[in-house]
Amino acid sequence: MTPEELSATVIRVLSEAVDAGELSLPVPETVVVERPKNREHGDWATTVAMQLAKRAGMPPRELAQIIAARLQHAEGVAGVDIAGPGFINITLDAAAVGELARTILEASESYGHNQSLAGHVINLEFVSANPTGPLHLGHTRWAALGDALSRVLRASGADVTNEYYINDAGNQMDGFARSVLARIRGEEMPEGGYPGEYIAALADDVLAQRGDLAAMDPGEALPIVRELAYAAQLAQIRGTLLAFGVTFDVFFSEQSLHDEGRLDQAVRTLREQGHIEDRDGAVWLRTTDFGDDKDRVLIKADGEPTYFAADAAYYLSKRERGFAEKIYLLGADHHGYVARLQAIAACAGDDPQRHIEILIGQLISVDGARLSKRAGNMIELTELIEWLGVDALRYTLARSPADSPLDIDPELLRSRTNDNPVFYVQYAHARACAAARNAADHGVSHGAPGAGFEAGLLSAPEEEELLAHLGRFPSVVAGAAEMREPHRIARHLETVAAAYHSWYAACRMVPRAGEEITDTNRTRLWLNDATAQVLRNGLALLGVSAPEKM
Structure with missing residues (x-):
């Protein structure tokens, strides 16, 4: 039960x-x-x-x-x-407790899934790094947490769309293009340009596609360089995310908001809602009506839209695409965005407490990490993957609350000891798989359907403790989804692993030499395999592998 x-x-x-x-x-x-x-x-x-x-x-x-x-x-x-x-x-009753082992194995990969968020349609935006350079340490936490949160929300019945907002409009893209063009032409990097060897690599990539750019007039070459370098950098970002096990359903271009006239449409929509004010030649959104510290300019007096106008248009786009709930995962330097995004939601006629949710992640650091020679001033995600591995990174980033600063100890993550949390959990799964193989070698099996499993035999204190933790797994998943806290799953897996190791030491699954195989042996195999299933399901929700051998 x-x-x-x-x-x-x-x-x-x-x-x-x-x-x-x-x-x-x-x-x-x-x-x-x-x-x-x-x-x-x-x-x-x-x-x-x-x-x-x-x-x-x-x-x-x-x-x-x-x-x-x-x-x-x-x-x-x-x-x-x-x-x-x-x-x-x-x-x-002992039989009611032990019956859980059968329930878990029959549910298989779906055990832990629930319908607590059925009917919720959610747009989950995370990472959204500028396409002007490679993904780095600052993006890594939200890549791991955002993807884990998406998996947990879906496991709880929500309809989730993972979305990456590409900041491909504005002066930053011009500076990016000028940096690449300077490398192509062998010139000094422009003031405020992007350093790092990755710019040289992009220049080589662009030249391979258009060998005439070096001799072309800079004004004519710049938009071509911008388009080709942007495409190459975005492809590199997408490849890095895939290598990290993170996928997106939508890559949404900020530039498309400008090209499709959505900024003007957003102003009209917000004006109809009664929250637009024209003053000093500019168009203002009265966000102070809904708790912002000051009103925000949408269109400047010279007719140019602000970044805030794009934020408003983007929010309305999500709304028009049918996303009742919108979750933003933002970096540590984005606290100022919370009030203004909530104000946009309110001005659009939504309930900021129900239709928009903003999670702020704190900074992370890695002891002993060196700045990337390729990127120039950052630690690239690709380098972190090569150094520490996908599993160690994802599990470590997922097991701590997003709003707490995190200092990663690389030596610990690379160690094969019980002090390393990801190793501890993965080893418990591998140990359960090895125990099942050993049981099979000694003739212990689940038995024929309906035979060989006696739930009431799982009555040892260690068995009751392990079953209790296995039984809590679905509610932990539901709670993690409701609270937007994937770390709850990681911490629970560590509890399950500890209970499994205690059970493994106390309760024999394989009979001693000369002893006959009994239903106790067979039933304990069910419990062993049920534990492996829960560990496997939990690790999958965090985007971490469950090795069968270590």
Whole structure:
């Protein structure tokens, strides 16, 4: 029995009590059950009686007694006790606990998936690095976290579109093109240009496509260089993301907002909403109406649009494309964007508390990392992948809250010790796979369908502990999706791994020499393989591999 199934049982018991006239109260849609701190108090506990006592019009302990009287007869429940002012402690039948191993293996890759966010249509924007250079350390955290969050949201039933906003408009692209052209022509780098060997590599790439650029008039050559260098750099960015296991459904061009007249359309839409003001020859959006610290200029007095106008047009584009919920993952230097983006949503007629969500990631650093010679002033993601590996990077970046600064210890991530969290979890999976192979070598198998599995035999304390953590996995996934915190999954996997190692040391799966194979051996193989499945499913949600051998 999973925690979700036990929760449903408590809800059913409450409904039965209401139908029988024993209680008069609205039955909640969810009831939280948790592991008690003291295992002597039972397998699970709930405070539902204390939460509903006021609505029921009776003391919490009296309500708990009504619930317990019915709950103790529920299938899979071995006993119910009431403690203190109304805590309900529940002990499950060993067979009901052990049956979870079969449930997990039957669900296979879908175990942990849930429908808590069914019906939610979400646009998830992350990374969105300028296409003027390679992805670097600053982009790495959101690449890992954004992709993990997308996987977790989808596992919880949401319809998610991963989107990358390409900042391919404005002066930065002109500076980028001038830098590449300077390399092509053998000239000094222009003031404010982009340093690094990658510019030289782009110049070689562009020249290979258009060998006449070096002799061409600079004014004529510049737009050609801009187009070709931009395409080459964007292709390199996309390739790096794929190597990191990150995919996007949409690459949205900022320039397209200008080319398609969407900035003017955004101004008209916001004017119709009543939040546009013309003053001093410029067009302003009154974002102070919705908590921004100052109104924002959309169109300057000279007729040129601002970056803010593009932000507004981009938000409205997402809205028009049918995304009710829009999640932005922004870097540590973007705190000032929060109020203005929320104000755009409000000016557009949306609810900033429901239709837009902005997550700010803190900076990361890597001890011992050197600046990239190729990039000139940064550590490239490609170099990090080569140095530390995709799995170590992704797991490490996913296991910490986004809003906490992170200092990566490369020596730890490269170590094959239990102090290395990704190794610890991956090793638990590999160990379970090795244990299954060893069991097969000794003739231990799951048995024929319906035979060889006796859930009640999984009664050792280590087995009950391991099963409890395996049972919590679906609620951890749902909680990670709701809270936008993939690190909850990583931390839970480490708990599962610890419980598995303790179980492995205490409970033999293969009989000793001369002993016969029993259903205990076969049933423990089910538990072993169920653990491997949960570890595999959790690692997949983080975009991390689950090796069978290490």
